[in-house]
Amino acid sequence: MFRIENLTKTFGSGAGRFTAIDGLNLDIREGELVVLLGQSGCGKTTALRCVAGLESADEGVISFGDTVVFDSRRGVDVPPEKRDLGMVFQSYALWPHRTVRQNIGYPLKVRKLTKELKEEKWVEQAAELVDCGALLDRYPHQLSGGQQQRVALARGLVSRPRLVLMDEPLSNLDALLRVRVRNELHELHQRLGFAGLYVTHDQSEAMALGDRVAVMNKGRIEQIGTPQDVFERPETSYVANFVGITNVLDLAREDGRWRLKAAPGEPLDLATAADGLGAECQVRFRQSDAVIVPAPTAESRLRFQATVVDTVYVGRGYDVSVSLGDVRLNARADAAVAAGLDQGKTVTVEVPWHACVWYGADGLRVEAGPVESDLVSP
Amino acid sequence: MKSISDARPGAPRQGAQPVEERRDETGAGNTGANRRRAWTRALRRHALPIAAIIVIGYLVLAPLVRLQLLALADGGAGYARGFGTADIARTITTTLLLGLGSLVIGLVFGAVLAWYSIQLPPRARWMATLPILPIVVPPVASMIGWGLLLAPNSGTINRFIRSLPFYSGGDTGPIDVFTVPWIVFLTALGLTSFVYVFLRAGLLRVNYELVEAGRTAGDRPLGVFFRILLPIVRPSLIYGGAVALLLGLGQFTAPLLLGTIKNVKVLTTEVYFFANAGLADYGAAAAVASPLLLAGFGIVALQRVLLGEEQRFVTDGGKTSRYSARRNPVAVIVIGLFSGTVALLPLLALIAASLSPFWTGQIDVSTWSLDNFRELWNTPSAVSAVETSLIASGASVLVSLPIGYVLADILHRRSYDTRIRAIIDILISLPLGVPAVVFGAGFLFTYTAPPFVLYGTPWVLVVVYVTLMLPFATRMQLAARMSLGDSYQEAARVSGAGPLRTHLQVVIPMIRGSLGGSAALIFVLLTHEFAASLLVRSTRTQVMGTTLYDLWLNVSYPLVAAMGLVMCLVTAAGVILAVRLGGSKALESL
Numbered sequence: 001m002f003r004i005e006n007l008t009k010t011f012g013s014g015a016g017r018f019t020a021i022d023g024l025n026l027d028i029r030e031g032e033l034v035v036l037l038g039q040s041g042c043g044k045t046t047a048l049r050c051v052a053g054l055e056s057a058d059e060g061v062i063s064f065g066d067t068v069v070f071d072s073r074r075g076v077d078v079p080p081e082k083r084d085l086g087m088v089f090q091s092y093a094l095w096p097h098r099t100v101r102q103n104i105g106y107p108l109k110v111r112k113l114t115k116e117l118k119e120e121k122w123v124e125q126a127a128e129l130v131d132c133g134a135l136l137d138r139y140p141h142q143l144s145g146g147q148q149q150r151v152a153l154a155r156g157l158v159s160r161p162r163l164v165l166m167d168e169p170l171s172n173l174d175a176l177l178r179v180r181v182r183n184e185l186h187e188l189h190q191r192l193g194f195a196g197l198y199v200t201h202d203q204s205e206a207m208a209l210g211d212r213v214a215v216m217n218k219g220r221i222e223q224i225g226t227p228q229d230v231f232e233r234p235e236t237s238y239v240a241n242f243v244g245i246t247n248v249l250d251l252a253r254e255d256g257r258w259r260l261k262a263a264p265g266e267p268l269d270l271a272t273a274a275d276g277l278g279a280e281c282q283v284r285f286r287q288s289d290a291v292i293v294p295a296p297t298a299e300s301r302l303r304f305q306a307t308v309v310d311t312v313y314v315g316r317g318y319d320v321s322v323s324l325g326d327v328r329l330n331a332r333a334d335a336a337v338a339a340g341l342d343q344g345k346t347v348t349v350e351v352p353w354h355a356c357v358w359y360g361a362d363g364l365r366v367e368a369g370p371v372e373s374d375l376v377s378p
Numbered sequence: 379m380k381s382i383s384d385a386r387p388g389a390p391r392q393g394a395q396p397v398e399e400r401r402d403e404t405g406a407g408n409t410g411a412n413r414r415r416a417w418t419r420a421l422r423r424h425a426l427p428i429a430a431i432i433v434i435g436y437l438v439l440a441p442l443v444r445l446q447l448l449a450l451a452d453g454g455a456g457y458a459r460g461f462g463t464a465d466i467a468r469t470i471t472t473t474l475l476l477g478l479g480s481l482v483i484g485l486v487f488g489a490v491l492a493w494y495s496i497q498l499p500p501r502a503r504w505m506a507t508l509p510i511l512p513i514v515v516p517p518v519a520s521m522i523g524w525g526l527l528l529a530p531n532s533g534t535i536n537r538f539i540r541s542l543p544f545y546s547g548g549d550t551g552p553i554d555v556f557t558v559p560w561i562v563f564l565t566a567l568g569l570t571s572f573v574y575v576f577l578r579a580g581l582l583r584v585n586y587e588l589v590e591a592g593r594t595a596g597d598r599p600l601g602v603f604f605r606i607l608l609p610i611v612r613p614s615l616i617y618g619g620a621v622a623l624l625l626g627l628g629q630f631t632a633p634l635l636l637g638t639i640k641n642v643k644v645l646t647t648e649v650y651f652f653a654n655a656g657l658a659d660y661g662a663a664a665a666v667a668s669p670l671l672l673a674g675f676g677i678v679a680l681q682r683v684l685l686g687e688e689q690r691f692v693t694d695g696g697k698t699s700r701y702s703a704r705r706n707p708v709a710v711i712v713i714g715l716f717s718g719t720v721a722l723l724p725l726l727a728l729i730a731a732s733l734s735p736f737w738t739g740q741i742d743v744s745t746w747s748l749d750n751f752r753e754l755w756n757t758p759s760a761v762s763a764v765e766t767s768l769i770a771s772g773a774s775v776l777v778s779l780p781i782g783y784v785l786a787d788i789l790h791r792r793s794y795d796t797r798i799r800a801i802i803d804i805l806i807s808l809p810l811g812v813p814a815v816v817f818g819a820g821f822l823f824t825y826t827a828p829p830f831v832l833y834g835t836p837w838v839l840v841v842v843y844v845t846l847m848l849p850f851a852t853r854m855q856l857a858a859r860m861s862l863g864d865s866y867q868e869a870a871r872v873s874g875a876g877p878l879r880t881h882l883q884v885v886i887p888m889i890r891g892s893l894g895g896s897a898a899l900i901f902v903l904l905t906h907e908f909a910a911s912l913l914v915r916s917t918r919t920q921v922m923g924t925t926l927y928d929l930w931l932n933v934s935y936p937l938v939a940a941m942g943l944v945m946c947l948v949t950a951a952g953v954i955l956a957v958r959l960g961g962s963k964a965l966e967s968l
Contacts (some may be wrong), residue, residue, distance in 0.1 A: 054590050080593040093591035097609040107595040110605075155595065165594070 002028040002051075002163055002195060007060035009046055009219075020046040021057065022219035028163070031193040034224075035210035037200060037242070043219040044199045045167055051197060052087055052165050053080035064162055081110070086156035086164040086194075090171055092148045094140035100127070100151050101136040107159040116159075126158040127151075129188065146177050153185070157194065164196040170205060182208055203243050207231055215239045237282060237363040245284045245357060247329045249304075253279050260304065262325030281366070282359040289355035290331040292320055292338075292347045302351040306331075308341050322349065420795075427788045427798045431805065434785070437845040438808050441820025442671065448823070449664035456661025457668075460652065465643065470669075473627060473644040476562050477673075480626025483566035485619050488573025491716060494709035495578050502710045506578065508717035513571045514953050515721055516906045517631040518923050519942035522930060523724025524564050525636060526731050526939065528555035532739035534727060556640040565632045567720050569625050573618040580614025581607075617681065624677045628670055628813025630909045635930060645670055646815045646909070653819040653913060660823045667816040674811030678804065725946065731939035750940040760941060763925040767948070770836055770921065771904035774843035775897050781844065782851025782896070787881075789852070790859045806848045814846060818913030821845075825914070834916045842910050847900050854899065858892035859885070894955075902952035905945065922948070 007024040010017060020043045028034045036044040049055040051062060053069065056077050062070040069078040086107070094103050104126055108117040116122045127133045130150035140148055149169060156164050170178045170185075186209055189196065200206055206213045207227040214224040215238075223235040234240035241248075250261040258281075283302065296303060306322035306329065318338035320331045331349050333341060341347065358366045421428070449456030463469075495506045512520065527535045530550040539545055539552055554560065588610065592602040608615070630646040637647065645666050652663035731737045733746035754760045785806060789799055809817065821842045825832040832838040866888060870880040886893070908923035915924045922945045929938040 052590075052594050054593065079599075080590070081596045081598055083594075084596075085594045087591065087594035089587045089591055091585055091587050093585065093587035095588055095591070095606055095610070097612070106592070106597075110592075110595060110597040110601060155591075159596070 001030065001065060002197075003061075003063045004047070004051065005061040005063075007047065007050060007057050007062065009043075009050060009055065009057045019219055021050070024060070024219065024221060026214060026221065026224070028195055028197060030195050032211045033189050033194075033196040033198060033209060035198045035200060035206040035213045036216055037203060037206040037210075037213055038216035039201060039242070042216045044201075044216050047216075048165055048167055048197060048199045051163075052085060053078060053083050084159075084162045086159065086161040088152050088156040088164070088166040088169040090168040092140075092152040092169075092172070094148055094151060094155075096140055098139075099136065100132065100138050100140070100143070103140070103151060104136075104155045104158050107155065107161075111159055113159060122158055122160075126154040129157070129192075130154045130184075145173055146181060149173060149181060153188075157188075157192070160194075162195065164194050166196060166198045168200055169198075171200070171202070178205075185209060215242060217242075233365065234357065235365050237284070237359045240284045240357055240359070240365075245286050247285050247287060247290060247331075249283050249324070249327065249329075251281050251283060253281075260324065260327075262327040278361060280361045282361075282363075284357045284359065285351045285355050287319065287330040288332055290329065290349050290351050292322075292331050292333040292341070293350050294337055294348075296348055297350060299352075301353060302356055304349055305346055306349055308343055308345045308347055310343065311338055311341050313338075320347075322347065424795060424798055426784075427794050427802060430785060430788060431798070431801055434781075434802070434805050434848060437841070438805050438848070441817060441824045441845075442808075442812065444824055445660060445664035445667065445816075445820045446671075448661045449668070451661065454665075456659075457665040459659060460648070460662035460665030463648075469643040469645060469648055472558055472633075472642060473646075473669075475558060476565060476629055476633070476644055477623050477627035479562035480566040480569045480629070481619055481623040483563065484569045484573040484622035484626075485615070487567070487570040487716070488577055488618060488622075489615075491570065491574045491713060492577035492581055494706065494712045495574070496581050497706035497709045498713070499705045499707060499710070505710060505713050505717075508713055508721075509574045510571050511717055511721035512568050514902070514949060515725065516908075516923070516942070516945045516949055517568060518635065518906075518908050518926050519728060519945050520568065520721075520724040521564070521632050521635045522926070522938055522942050523727040524555055526727040526737065526739070526935065527723060528553045528560065529739070530554040530556070532737065534730075534739045534741065537739045554640075556636050556642070558637075558642055561632050561636050561642060564636075565626060565629050566622075568632075569622045569629075570716075570720070572625065573622050576614045576618035576621070577611065580611035580618075584610055620677050620680055624673055624811065627673055628815070630813065630815045635927070646813055649815050649819050650909075650913065653822055658822075660819065663819045667813075667819060670813050670816055674808070674813070674816075678807045678811040681807070728939045728942045728946070731936055732943050734936055737935035737939070750936045751944075754937060754940050754944070757937075759920060760925055763920040763922050764944065764948075766836060766839070766919055767905055767921040767923075770839040770843060770919075771901050773836075773840050774847060774904055775900050777840060777844050778847045778851040778900055779855075779893060779897060781848070782855050783886075783893075785848070785852045786855035786859055789856055806852050809846050810849045814907070814909035815913065817846065818842070818910035821910060822913045833914065834918060836919050838914050839911065839919060839921070842914055843904050843907065846907070846910060847903065850900055850903065851896060854892055854896035855889065858889040862888055894958075898952055898955040898958075901955075902949055905948050905952060 004024055004026040007021050008019070009021040010019045012018055022043070024043070024047055026034070026047075036047060038044045046055060050057045050070070057070065057072065059072045060070070061068060061072070064083065067078075068074075068076050069083050070076060094100075095106075098106070101123060105117055105123045108114075108122060113122070124133065124136070127136055130153050132147060132150050132154060135143060135147060135151070140151070143151065149172070152169065156166070170181055173181060182205055189209070198206075198209060207230075210227055212224055213227050213230045214221045215230060215234075216222065217238050223230055223239045230239065231243050234243055234245060237248075251258045252261050253259075261280075285302070304324060306324040309321045309323050309328070311333070312319045312321075317335065318333045318341070320333050320338065320341060322329050322331055329349070360366050449460070491509050495509070498505055525533075527533050530536060530553070533553065533555065536551060536553055540549075545552075555564070584607065588606060589602055592606045593599070597605065628646060629644070630650070633642060633644045633647050634650065637643065648666045649663045649670075652659045652666065730741050732750050733748070734742065735745055735747070735749065785802060788794060788802060821838070822833070824830075825838050825841065830841075832841060862885070866884055867880050870884045871877075875883065905922065907921070908927070911921045912924050912927060915921065920928075922941065926938060926941045926945065929941055
């Protein structure tokens, strides 16, 4: 078990003072890969570097099992080389003056794991693991980006460290290669079962790789859970936005009926919403769930009228951006419907209830109750 | 000094030639005629670079070759005379000591300074430019400053040490600046700046993740320094060391000014005395210059080889490297102390001496006045030397820049034959590798004889200066062209502008910062120039450096100091201009 408690780190002083990590708490279980997900500047890389010992936090405790590697109160700060880590860098950081073999063998050599290096052939094994067995005598500049990435991974894993840290390791690869290496990395983790901390800003990477995903914002973890949890039930408005639930409608309750703030006069076909909501709330839904229909269906759904702004063909259908008052929303239409969607036309948009996520005025998610069909207004 | 070649050597040949070759294969019937036609076309396409090779080839090679032919005449009689002097063995030893001393001291000091310079706290980061200052002070002036401080009898520092209560030595010393160890040490101290510039640039280029990767892989800080950091900056290390060695071997100013008094000789001073004695023996001068010439060629060759394998050391990752070595307040002290001692101390000595009525090494503020400057102002030869310096340097800048522009354009253009560009590249590199005093002897011999008899006119200075400045005029413009890229020019051409209009309205305006910077830099270097000027000067054409030397020989120290300060002021004005126009990078390209 790896534990980060109450970690805080500030950079600069005076007006340039900036809190990178603000009371971070995180546990990583043995064999688990935890992904720190967040926008650039949210503190995820700083957190990783604190765990690595490359950066010293201002406050907090970091422990690897029974060993405390950092404790601000007791003045413990174990240097990185004594933390038994593997690390994969964004730039790969392969040493240009060493061959692939020397690069991968370095962690064994400096840790004096001579037997593993010479007799048990850990370098060769690690290289085989990432499909680079044939590249051992080349120099890094003779490798392609994907190969460099694999070698960096092999170097991070070769000494079988307690914890593997990965700092956006796929972000320098092109899109197709990134998906491939991502899947290979997933397979590798399933096979080897190492404990890992993985930093990325790419939500698809986080979903694919993480046993658990921690979404960070302003130096704190906003939500941590399985990818399914985070993707389907984002606890805060910020997380929802970050995982792609980008359509937002603000609502206010007047005379017991919910009205859209953006267009109060607009007929809003809203059966019910959670009772737990106060006088104001926010509903969020994905573009893929907002469908333009030729005529209102009979089912109970979030339903509203909007004006077409633009239509873009995206293969297997159309992305339609519509406006509702001064709110811009993104919806979807199939080819038959999209044919008649001229700019300025008024259309009906429907979102199934299960696809709606509700947030109270404080930005926290509210569980919406089951919808009763008889409450649907015409 | 920038790297010798920024041009990409292995560029493929494009354009007409491959087409011609293909035609050769198909038209087997009249291959000979086709080949001749292809040749004519290639020649016509390369008319400009070939003309450039002829012109700069003459400027650079004629002095060296004619000198060498002279040395080899009569079965190498020049060599016999040059190496026949009684103390030649000692001369060679001293030269080697100067070179190796500069190498060792320069590398150690330079590495320490560079290492500390990247650990400067953010607020003291400007101090990183301080160790470069010794390059900016004219060497003639700073060596005279050291002479005033460390002369065995009257040197201020010696007087101070002797006045200490526990000192029990005699009336002179303890330091004798006119001996080999001190000449070597002071020379090396001055050359440390060059090593520093190369090493610092090398360290700054290192992607710091490489160091962190070593730490997380389990290595100690010292292990990472020796196993990762030093090997990665190896090219800068070798290159910086080689430059220090070369400059040390070719060092002329310090041995001439300080060494002559106690008969300390090196090869460069031998070249000077052979070429400049009553009966100028150019053959002997050329002969003793040969070892230096070979070392120079060697360095230029080494540089090309090193550049070839440099890509192995390119460490750029995806992100720009963020160097985050831990801050170290000691860095401020180390860098401040070095820069203060090496650059400031001799300057202060010059100021004190120039304000005193006579120089005994004692500083007595009550006697200070500006009389020496007034006397200098009333000495026609001194005033005309300043004028000549300014005019010759200015004129050389005006000639150098267009030549450098054309050469940079040729080197930049990949459509020219690789071999032709390589020849030009080597030719313009030579003035960096060959000591100026060797060139000076060659110039003196070449321009006192037909076809171009220029000796005694200011023109000889301009020709000499333009030749010496070829590398600087070209390199900075080439670097600017490379960072500019081709797309702006291509955009202009497809918009309908001809080549000339493209150069005038697109390229030149866009690199005007570098143009201004290199103009100022060349001006500074030329107002410094001492070795070559000393050889090609005549009674009518004196420059600041040569006048300073004459005053030094006449032992009028206060006047010497005043003249040295004037030289420093002219330089300072040039440096400020250089930084204004070319940014702080301009300093580093010195």
